[in-house]
Amino acid sequence: MAQPVISARGVSKRFLTHSSKATQLKERFVKGRGLGTEEFWALQDVDVTVGEGETVGLIGPNGAGKSTLLKVLAGILRPTSGEVQVEGRIASLLELGAGFNGELTGRENVYLNAALLGLPKREVDRLLDSIVAFSEQGPRIDEPVKHYSSGEYVKLAFSIAVHVDPDVLLIDEVLAVGDEAFARKCLAKIEEFQRAGKTILFVTHSLDLVTELCTRGIVVDHGRVQYDGDPAFAVGTLRKILGTDRPVGAPAAPTLMGGITVRAAVAATTRGGPASGRFRAGDPLHLRVECDVLPGDEVYPGEVGVVVMGAGDIPVFALRTPPGAGLPAVPGHYCVEFVVEAVPPLNGAFILGVQVDHAETGLPITARRFDDAIWVETGTLPGLLDVPAKVTVTQA
Amino acid sequence: MSAPAESAPSQDRAALARARAAAQGSIRWELLSQLVRKDLKVKYQGSVLGFVWSLANPLFQLGIYYVIFTKVFTNPAPDFHVYLMAGLLAFGAFNTAVAGASTSVVGNAGLVKKVRFPLLVLPLSGVGFAMVQLGLQMPVLLVIALISGVNFFGPPLLLLVPALALLVLFSTALGVLVAALNVRYRDTSHFVELSMLIWFWLNPILYPAQLVKTAFDRAGLSDWFWLYFLNPMATVVSTFQRAVYQTPTYLDQGVSKDLLVDGGYVYYLRNLAIGFVLAGLLLLFARRTFTRLQADFAEDL
Numbered sequence: 001m002a003q004p005v006i007s008a009r010g011v012s013k014r015f016l017t018h019s020s021k022a023t024q025l026k027e028r029f030v031k032g033r034g035l036g037t038e039e040f041w042a043l044q045d046v047d048v049t050v051g052e053g054e055t056v057g058l059i060g061p062n063g064a065g066k067s068t069l070l071k072v073l074a075g076i077l078r079p080t081s082g083e084v085q086v087e088g089r090i091a092s093l094l095e096l097g098a099g100f101n102g103e104l105t106g107r108e109n110v111y112l113n114a115a116l117l118g119l120p121k122r123e124v125d126r127l128l129d130s131i132v133a134f135s136e137q138g139p140r141i142d143e144p145v146k147h148y149s150s151g152e153y154v155k156l157a158f159s160i161a162v163h164v165d166p167d168v169l170l171i172d173e174v175l176a177v178g179d180e181a182f183a184r185k186c187l188a189k190i191e192e193f194q195r196a197g198k199t200i201l202f203v204t205h206s207l208d209l210v211t212e213l214c215t216r217g218i219v220v221d222h223g224r225v226q227y228d229g230d231p232a233f234a235v236g237t238l239r240k241i242l243g244t245d246r247p248v249g250a251p252a253a254p255t256l257m258g259g260i261t262v263r264a265a266v267a268a269t270t271r272g273g274p275a276s277g278r279f280r281a282g283d284p285l286h287l288r289v290e291c292d293v294l295p296g297d298e299v300y301p302g303e304v305g306v307v308v309m310g311a312g313d314i315p316v317f318a319l320r321t322p323p324g325a326g327l328p329a330v331p332g333h334y335c336v337e338f339v340v341e342a343v344p345p346l347n348g349a350f351i352l353g354v355q356v357d358h359a360e361t362g363l364p365i366t367a368r369r370f371d372d373a374i375w376v377e378t379g380t381l382p383g384l385l386d387v388p389a390k391v392t393v394t395q396a
Numbered sequence: 397m398s399a400p401a402e403s404a405p406s407q408d409r410a411a412l413a414r415a416r417a418a419a420q421g422s423i424r425w426e427l428l429s430q431l432v433r434k435d436l437k438v439k440y441q442g443s444v445l446g447f448v449w450s451l452a453n454p455l456f457q458l459g460i461y462y463v464i465f466t467k468v469f470t471n472p473a474p475d476f477h478v479y480l481m482a483g484l485l486a487f488g489a490f491n492t493a494v495a496g497a498s499t500s501v502v503g504n505a506g507l508v509k510k511v512r513f514p515l516l517v518l519p520l521s522g523v524g525f526a527m528v529q530l531g532l533q534m535p536v537l538l539v540i541a542l543i544s545g546v547n548f549f550g551p552p553l554l555l556l557v558p559a560l561a562l563l564v565l566f567s568t569a570l571g572v573l574v575a576a577l578n579v580r581y582r583d584t585s586h587f588v589e590l591s592m593l594i595w596f597w598l599n600p601i602l603y604p605a606q607l608v609k610t611a612f613d614r615a616g617l618s619d620w621f622w623l624y625f626l627n628p629m630a631t632v633v634s635t636f637q638r639a640v641y642q643t644p645t646y647l648d649q650g651v652s653k654d655l656l657v658d659g660g661y662v663y664y665l666r667n668l669a670i671g672f673v674l675a676g677l678l679l680l681f682a683r684r685t686f687t688r689l690q691a692d693f694a695e696d697l
Contacts, residue, residue: 005413015695071694075512078691088413089420090512099507103438115430116513118419144441167413 004087005168005199006050006073011082013043013068013223042068043079044223050216053197055190057210057231059238060220066203067172069220070094073201074170088167088199091117093157093174102146106137106156109145113157117164127163134189135159136182151178162189169193171202187213207235211368215263230261232368257358260302260327262368263290265352271337281345281378281386287319287338289354295331301359302327304336308374309351310384316346326359345386346376423514431521432528435496450529451536454481454488458537461602472648473604473655475641478541478548482636483601485537486559489530490567490629491592496522497571498578498585505697515690516683519575523567541640548640555664559635562671566628569679576686579696599633605657628671635664 016039042065050056058066071077072084074092099116100109110131114124132141135156145153154174161169169190178186190213193200204210210217210231217234219227219241227237233256266288267277279285289304303326307318319338321327327334352373356365378386440446461484462477473479497519501508504518541548578584600608605624612621625631638656646653658664 076509076694078695087417089416092511094510099511101434101438101506103441104434108434108437112430112434113511115424115427116507116511118416118424118427118513121426121430167416 003052004049005052006048006084006086006201008046008048008069008073008079008084009082011043011046011048011069011072011079011084012041013065013072013077014080015040015042041223043072046082046220046223046225048073048218048225048228050199050201052199053194054216055194055200055214056202057214057217057234058201058203058220059205059207059210059217059234060226061238061242064220065223066220067094068223070170070172070201070203086168089118089164090168090170091161091164091166092170092172093154093161094170094172100145100153100157103144105143106132106135106141106145106148109156110141110160113160114164117160117166119164131156131159131163134163134185151182154178155182158186158189162193167198169198169200169202171200171204173203173205207238208369208371210235212371230258230366232256232262232366233258256367257300257363257365259294259296259298259300260356260365261292261294262354262356262366263292263333265289265306265354265368265370265373267352267374271339277373278375278377279343281376282342285338285340285343285374287340287352289336289338291327291334291336291356293327293329293331293334299329299331300365301329302356302365303359305355305357306338307353307355309353310346310348313351313353314384316350316384317344324359327356343376345378345388346374347378347381347383347386348376350374350376420512421514423517423520427513428517428520428524431517432524435521435525436528447532451533454484454533454537457484457488465602472646473653474646475541475544475546476655477544478546479604479637479641479655480602481537481541482640483599483633485530485533486563486633486636487596487599487601487629488533489526490563490632491596492529493523493526493567494570494574494588495585495592496525497567498522498574498588500571501575501579501693502582502585502697508697509694515693516572516686519571519686520568522575523564523571526567527564538640546640546642548642550642552639552642552661555635555639555661558665558668559632559639562628562635562668562675563632565672565679566632566675569675569682572679572686573682576682576689579689579693595627595629598627599630600637600657601633604655605630605634606654609657622667622670625667625670626674628675631664631667631671635668638664 046065046069048069058069060066068077070092071094072079073086074090074094075084075086076092076094099113101112104112107128110128111121111124114127115121132138135141135152135158137152137156140148140152145156148156155178158174158178161171187209190200194213214231214234216229217227217231218225219234219237221241226241227234236256267279268286268288269279269283271286287306289306291302291304293299293302303321303323305318305320308316310316319340321336327336349372352370353367354370355367357363358365436447440449443449445452458477458481461480465471465480466476500518500522501515507513508515508518538548574584574588608624609621612618612624625634634657638658641656646655
């Protein structure tokens with residue numbers, strides 16, 4: 001087990017409502033201490049331990065206490081009771097702006113922000129070009145940031161946070177602000193962080209991001225941790241809380257049994273080749289699914305199924321391990337490789353849905369989706385399929 | 397993707413992580429200078445004369461008081477403007493430092509609420525800002541003294557060193573205290589502003605300290621004059637004056653008079669010692685108060 005980087009034990013946080021706070025001496029004397037105090041527990045007895053290299057998605061309904069938890073972990077808010085310990089340099093992206101001064105230029109804010117995070121100036125000199133390039137600000141870097149749009153604000157803030165080489169990255173629902181191209185860049189950067197073994201904790205309402213990116217999901221509701229574990233389960237738990245787990249009137253989705261987790265699903269053109277995910281029709285497709293059969297009281301044999309889905313989750317084709325040739329009921333890390341000799345003439349970005357079922361009972365054990373895992377660029381016309389056709393035009 | 401191996405590099409990384417956590421939590425000179433630079437930039441952003449304005453204020457004060465105290469009321473003390481200048485600059489820096497520190501945490505709410513960093517640098521940056529200003533004002537006003545024919549070079553000038561040190565220490569102590577209190581009680585900064593108006597007159601800036609001494613003597617309390625220097629700023633101001641004003645006695649209609657309360661060194665060093673002890677105690681108290689209150693800053697802002 002990797003050593004804990006973040007550990008919170010029995011953390012509770014109480015807020016006193018604003019009206020009861022004597023911010024002026026007069027009120028303090030008139031009201032007296034504690035009179036008319038209304039309290040609100042944003043967090044109650046939260047235990048969270050995050051190990052080195054984990055990527056944790058913190059999800060929950062609005063007002064559940066996610067942001068408060070992040071601020072407590074970031075050392076910005078003091079817990080009313082309990083203990084918090086974080087090892088290493090923390091870069092936090094909380095809400096918009098992350099501590100920019102509007103009067104200063106982008107460049108000056110870079111220096112100030114990096115200094116706050118504990119970076120020496122010569123280090124910032126070295127990183128500056130890279131920060132500016134990543135933030136896509138170009139010459140605008142010398143304009144006061146008060147003239148930036150909210151998207152540009154976040155771009156610069158994110159760029160600083162990822163360039164200061166933090167050990168722990170805390171992100172609060174800011175990735176949604178930039179445009180799609182930037183969001184992709186951010187995700188690529190986060191994946192790079194994951195490979196470098198850094199610890200990431202982010203609050204998000206984008207549940208796909210959790211199943212796609214996280215190694216772990218934590219569901220917070222009413223100030224308490226409701227679930228902590230497999231991202232797919234976390235998402236399922238939250239959907240149950242939110243009541244969005246099934247369309248109105250539809251039967252309840254089968255609950256997942258757990259015991260196996262899907263670590264990754266990677267598409268490449270050659271066996272073990274670079275996982276670009278980009279294909280042309282006719283290319284060979286090597287699909288590698290990595291699973292962990294977890295040790296526990298009950299270990300099941302699993303059948304691994306992959307569904308390639310187009311926009312709107314429309315299934316295009318599916319692959320499955322043959323009966324009796326799936327994951328054995330032995331704990332360990334497994335790679336399942338599917339080979340498709342020629343990619344069909346698909347068109348666009350496709351989702352990989354991975355589901356592991358019990359080999360004997362057929363009950364679902366775990367499920368995970370990977371958005372945009374496969375890109376096929378065949379034609380320029382809309383549609384999932386690129387259909388060649390002979391076209392003639394004649395005068396009738 | 398494989399889990400990071402539990403090996404030597406991982407141990408190194410843990411040690412590095414601890415060092416970095418410490419760097420993020422301790423007060424660094426670099427951070428302080430960045431914050432001071434930020435305050436300077438923000439203050440003079442968009443003004444044509446920029447930093448000249450920080451010189452204009454003391455120069456005008458000096459000009460006004462000079463006209464009043466040498467032209468409107470006749471004053472036989474020679475080079476009175478040098479005496480005035482020493483006191484005005486010292487107290488002006490103190491005023492700027494404490495006022496700046498008092499609003500430093502509230503004024504940087506955006507940072508306090510979003511980034512983890514040692515919050516104590518905020519009041520320190522307020523003091524730093526005032527000291528940078530003083531550093532620019534001093535040479536200009538010393539040049540004025542030189543132009544008007546006052547030679548202040550000499551051993552007494554060395555007294556500036558401990559006097560400046562006490563000024564920094566005392567401003568820091570008071571600044572840290574009011575910065576912390578101002579988060580919970582926003583009245584603090586207004587209270588500080590008013591207090592400074594009174595405090596100005598508790599120091600021998602526009603009047604000679606000798607005047608107070610004479611009053612003590614007349615009341616038969618000669619042995620109690622040291623009480624006047626329980627105000628560390630009175631010590632700072634009078635030591636500044638001793639350092640640059642080199643004509644301790646002058647003749648007024650044939651009678652020898654003192655503008656300074658003492659023409660030696662020991663007297664000032666004793667007062668400085670009292671000041672250092674008081675300011676040091678205040679700093680300890682202020683730091684404890686700040687540390688106790690700072691955990692709630694992000695919530696109170």
